[in-house]
Amino acid sequence: MRPLLIGIVLSTTPWFALAQFETSGFIDNTTTVVLDPAFPSPETDFTATINDYGADGFGATIEWYFNGTKLDWATNRRSIELTAPRAGESSEIQAVLSSSGGALQRVSQTITPLYLDIIIEPQTHTPNFYKGRALPTPDSTINATALISNPNPLKGEYLYTWRFNNTVIQGGPLRNINRVSFTMSQDSFPVLSVTVSKLNGTIIARRSITIPNTTPQVFFYEVSTLYGLKPIALKSPFELISNSNTMRVVPYNLDSEVYNNPNVVTWEIDGEPVSPGNNPYEITLEKTGSGAQVEVGFRVQSTTKFLQGARGSLSLNIL
Amino acid sequence: MRKPWLLIVAGIILLILIGLWLYLFFGGDDAREDLYNAFGLQGDELPFGIEDIFGNDSATTSVPYLRQLSFRQVIGYVPFSTSSTSNPYVYFAEAGTGHVYKVDAVTGNEERLSNITIPTATRAVFSPNGQYVAVVPNDSRTITVVTLPNGTSTVTSATIETRVADISFTTENVLVYTERNSLNTVGFSYNPTNEERATIFTIPFREAVVAFGETVNGPHYTYPKPAEELEGYVYEVSSDVFRRLPISGFGLSMQASATWIVYAKIENNQPKTFLFNKTNGDLSALDIPLYPEKCASHVETFVCGVTSESQTLSSWYQGEATLNDSLWYFVPEVNYSFFIEDISAIANTSIDMLYPRVRSGALYFINKTTNSLWVYDRDFTSPVIDN
Numbered sequence: 250m251r252p253l254l255i256g257i258v259l260s261t262t263p264w265f266a267l268a269q270f271e272t273s274g275f276i277d278n279t280t281t282v283v284l285d286p287a288f289p290s291p292e293t294d295f296t297a298t299i300n301d302y303g304a305d306g307f308g309a310t311i312e313w314y315f316n317g318t319k320l321d322w323a324t325n326r327r328s329i330e331l332t333a334p335r336a337g338e339s340s341e342i343q344a345v346l347s348s349s350g351g352a353l354q355r356v357s358q359t360i361t362p363l364y365l366d367i368i369i370e371p372q373t374h375t376p377n378f379y380k381g382r383a384l385p386t387p388d389s390t391i392n393a394t395a396l397i398s399n400p401n402p403l404k405g406e407y408l409y410t411w412r413f414n415n416t417v418i419q420g421g422p423l424r425n426i427n428r429v430s431f432t433m434s435q436d437s438f439p440v441l442s443v444t445v446s447k448l449n450g451t452i453i454a455r456r457s458i459t460i461p462n463t464t465p466q467v468f469f470y471e472v473s474t475l476y477g478l479k480p481i482a483l484k485s486p487f488e489l490i491s492n493s494n495t496m497r498v499v500p501y502n503l504d505s506e507v508y509n510n511p512n513v514v515t516w517e518i519d520g521e522p523v524s525p526g527n528n529p530y531e532i533t534l535e536k537t538g539s540g541a542q543v544e545v546g547f548r549v550q551s552t553t554k555f556l557q558g559a560r561g562s563l564s565l566n567i568l
Numbered sequence: 569m570r571k572p573w574l575l576i577v578a579g580i581i582l583l584i585l586i587g588l589w590l591y592l593f594f595g596g597d598d599a600r601e602d603l604y605n606a607f608g609l610q611g612d613e614l615p616f617g618i619e620d621i622f623g624n625d626s627a628t629t630s631v632p633y634l635r636q637l638s639f640r641q642v643i644g645y646v647p648f649s650t651s652s653t654s655n656p657y658v659y660f661a662e663a664g665t666g667h668v669y670k671v672d673a674v675t676g677n678e679e680r681l682s683n684i685t686i687p688t689a690t691r692a693v694f695s696p697n698g699q700y701v702a703v704v705p706n707d708s709r710t711i712t713v714v715t716l717p718n719g720t721s722t723v724t725s726a727t728i729e730t731r732v733a734d735i736s737f738t739t740e741n742v743l744v745y746t747e748r749n750s751l752n753t754v755g756f757s758y759n760p761t762n763e764e765r766a767t768i769f770t771i772p773f774r775e776a777v778v779a780f781g782e783t784v785n786g787p788h789y790t791y792p793k794p795a796e797e798l799e800g801y802v803y804e805v806s807s808d809v810f811r812r813l814p815i816s817g818f819g820l821s822m823q824a825s826a827t828w829i830v831y832a833k834i835e836n837n838q839p840k841t842f843l844f845n846k847t848n849g850d851l852s853a854l855d856i857p858l859y860p861e862k863c864a865s866h867v868e869t870f871v872c873g874v875t876s877e878s879q880t881l882s883s884w885y886q887g888e889a890t891l892n893d894s895l896w897y898f899v900p901e902v903n904y905s906f907f908i909e910d911i912s913a914i915a916n917t918s919i920d921m922l923y924p925r926v927r928s929g930a931l932y933f934i935n936k937t938t939n940s941l942w943v944y945d946r947d948f949t950s951p952v953i954d955n
Contacts, residue, residue, distance in 0.1 A: 292814060336812065364812045366801045368773045368792050377708050378690070380861075381885045382775050382793035394773045396801075400812040428751070461797040468886055475664035476641075477688035477706025481887040501886070 282344055282358040288455050291336035291362040291400075298328040299344055299356070309346040309354070316340050333362040337399030363403070365454040366396045367443060371433070373465075374508040376499050378480040384463045387435040387556035389504040395427045395443045397454055407453075410444040422446070435556060437462050465503040467547060467561030472497050472531060485564035486542065495533045498547045500559040507551040513558075517546040534565070541567045633946040634914050637671050637932075638678065641939035644692030644701070647673070647927040656928060659701070659716075660941055661692035666703040668716060673930070673943055682723045686712045695741040700760045702743050708732050713743060713760050726763060730756075736780040744768065744788075746778050755805070757784045769805045778805075779824055789813075789829070794821045796834050796881055814851075815844055819881050825865035828900045832860055843900045852903050856896060859884070863898075864924035864931060870898040871908070871931055871948050873921030890937055891920040897948055906951045911944060 280301040289295035299311060313323040315331060323329045334340045343357035372390040373383040385391055393411070397403050411418040411429045414436075418429050433439070442457035469483040472495040483496070500508065514529040515522060525532045532545070543565050550558035641663035650656045655674040659681065662669065666686030670679045688706035695701070703712045711728040715721075733753065735745040743758040753776040755769040771778075771790050779789045786806035794800060800820030802813045815822070817833025824830075829844040839857035844850075859881070862873035873893035883889040895908035912919045920936040931944040946952075 335814075364801075366812070366816070367799075368775075368801070369798050370773060370775050370792070377706070378887075379885050380777070380793065381882050382795040382798055384795060384797055392774075396772065396812070398810075398812045400814075402810055458799070463797065468888065470887070473664070475688070477664075477690060484888075 280346065280354055280356050282342055282356050284342075284358060284360065288365070288452075289333040289360065289362055291333055291364060293333055293362075294330055295333055295360075296328055296330050297342050297344075297358070299346070301346070309348045312345045312347070314341075314343040314345070317343075333360060336362055336364050337401075338362075361399075363454045364396070364398045364400060365443070365445060365456040366398075367441065367456060367458050368394045368396065369441075369458075369460060370394070371502070372430075372505045373502040374499070374505050375501055376470075376478060376480075378478065379501075384502045385433045385460055386463055386465055386502050386504060387433055388554040389433045389502075389557065390430055390506070391433050391460070392428065392430050393441060393443075395445065395456075397427075397445050406448055408446045408448060408450075410446070412440075412442045412444075414439045424448075433460070433462065435462070463502055465557070465559035466501045467549075467559045468499050468501065469545075469547075469561070469563045470497050470499060471495070483563055485562075486566045487563055488566045488568055489534065489536060490568050492536045493533060494536075495531060496545070496563070497528070497531045498549075498561065499530070500549055503549065503559055504551070504554065504557045507549070507554060507557045511549045512552040513548065513550040515546075515548045517544075519543050520546070536567055539567050543567065631674055631945075634911055634944050635942065636915075636935075637673060637676065637941045637943055638669070639940070640669070642934055642941040643689055643703075643939070644694060644923070645925075645932065645934070645941055646694035646696065646698055647925060647930070647932045647943075648698065649928040656930065658932065658941065658943075659694055659698050661689065661694075661701055661703055663939055664689055666692065666712065666714075668701055668714065671941075673945070681716050682714050684712070684714050684723055684725050691735065693735050693737050693743075695737040695743075695760075696739055697741050699741065700737070700743070702735060702737070702745075704732055704735060711735065711743070711745060711758075713758070715760060726760070728758060728765070733776070734778045734780070738780070738784050739782045740784060742784050744780050744784060746771075746776065748774050748776075750774070753778070753790070755788070768807050769810070771803075771805060771810070777821075779822065781806075781824075789822065789824055791820055791822060794819050794881055800833075802829070802831065813844070814849065815842075821860050821881075823860035823863045823865070823870075825868060825870070827868050828865075828870075830854075830860050830863055830870055830898070830900075832858060843898075843903070845900070852900070854898065854903075854905060856905060858896070862893065862921045862924065864926050864933075866926040868899075868901060869949070870900070871924070871926065872896050872898065873911075873919070873924065873933070875920075890918050892918050893921045895931070895944065895948060908948050909952050915942075 283298045283300045285296045311325050313320040313329055339359055339361045341357055341359045346354040370392040371383045371385040373386055375383045395409060406425050408422040408424055409427050410422045413431050418431055438459040438461060440457055440459055444452055445454045446452045471479045473479055478497060516525050516532050544562055546562040548560040642660045643663045645658050645660035647658045655672050657670055657672050659670055666689030668682035670681055686703045686705055689703050690706045691704040693702050699716055701714050711732055712725050714725045717723050730747045733746040733748050737743055746753050746755050753771040753774055756765055757768050758765045768784060775793045776790045777793055781788045787804045789802060790805050791802045792800045796819035799818050802815040802822055804811045804813055815831055819834040822829050822831035827847055832841045841854040841858050843852050856874055858872050858874045863870045874896045875891040875893055877891060879889040892912035894910040896905060897908055898905045918937045921933045922936045924931060924933040933942055935942055
């Protein structure tokens, strides 16, 4: 009787089953499919990786499915490369782990790629005729706009969290504000990132970009009373034929605030300072002789933003 | 005795001179040539090229297929087809004045159509029917729409106060243009017949380039101004659509036809060109890097100015770099392309092609180097074979 009683007690004590570490039929919630990048752009490649922190998946067979179709080539791989679907279309990635004991684990991840475009608009100077975009320079103001689409613009309200070099812009998430301004740093490739989430905090897209830093650059152009600013950059040596010639300097990518209110603007002819007219970026040269060569120099500088400055020179052959 | 002999000799010399004069006056070119040859005064032969069409001493009577149409600086133009009774002709607007001329594309004869002056006129677009021209001055703060004379009507104009960015006319002869405010780019239409203005779209960023479609309702295409260091994206835009296309990249610029978008971007530090089929979304790469601004669509093909020089986009836009173009022809349907001719070498001058257009099989363009108007009047759909 006593042995029977002991056997009944032992067989019904659950902690014995746990102590034997038997995992047959046990589901491990620590196994996930991780994507890199976490939010792939439409029709771009991404990597799906099994992350199993428990020991349950040790030695398990791994089968991958993409939208329900088994990927034979991916069997037993822990990491595979796939292509995201088109914007707004959903795809499911599923991994099935079969342990040696016959236990099955299914983990899946659904992705719905969205376009998250970050449009950088530096507030630096370029002339009217210039068809390109202005570039960022140190301490210049940058406007950034995030456009999220599937491929049509998403409707509804979203939170935008902007970070510039890991500092959150404006201190936190911005509700329905997809546009920010910030001051460009002085390092070569600072990072700007934006995270878009629903109002309940669910992240739907995230993107990081580097912004290249450049320096202002000076070009000289002729100004004609008939044509206005002629869009051909003057090159040294420039042959001065007419008796009078008006030149304008364009400091490309100089911060617009500095361009509109420069602290220092100087013109020189062969090292001697000369005064411009009403426009500090224009000078009119009157020929008083011929057969000489002179050097026209220009400099613009901010005294508060020390990296906001530019200088250049042009050689003239007076004919 | 001596005096009569002197008189007779003088009289004979006088008669000879009168005879020579009569011979030259009534004898024509052949007579002049005979005489010059006799005296060893061979006239200079003019080179086969652009001077021929205007020269009176042309060594050849044929019209060069590559020729400059005017010595004026041109800021916009519209070509017209031939008919059984007239040569092809072009309306163009003159830089600095905005005056409008008509030039015969074969003879080079010019006629002024409008003497309304728009100081520092820098850009001009014409309506397809040639009835209107919109002129923008150097500061881009106004658009002057000039109605050109038609029959007995006189020239009139109207001015729109705006900070204009991009401008075009639709096939409906309606002016479309964009205006930038502090945050956005707004597209407008302006009908010159009734002077009605309407908003047609809003783009949620400021530094937008718009490639207008053929009608007011579009579709139009927009992208941020190109910069090799910054990423751009292409969107389709109209009054009720703002849709992202699967086209993006650094230094992005594009040109569209009815079916295709040809676009260029920087990939792995190299300029690359691609074709996108708007109908089925297919994407293919072209072997030749080019600037889409130098392409004219022709049915569903493109003829483009292509340079072999490696210049950055910014240096070209800044006017620092001048390109020497050759002509290439692209057939996107079969991803086929071929070199036509080196037009810079043929013209013996730098040809940096801008605003190209095809009309009746001829390619018209403005040479950015001199702002001159040119025509390439040769079949560009077949390679040129040197014999």
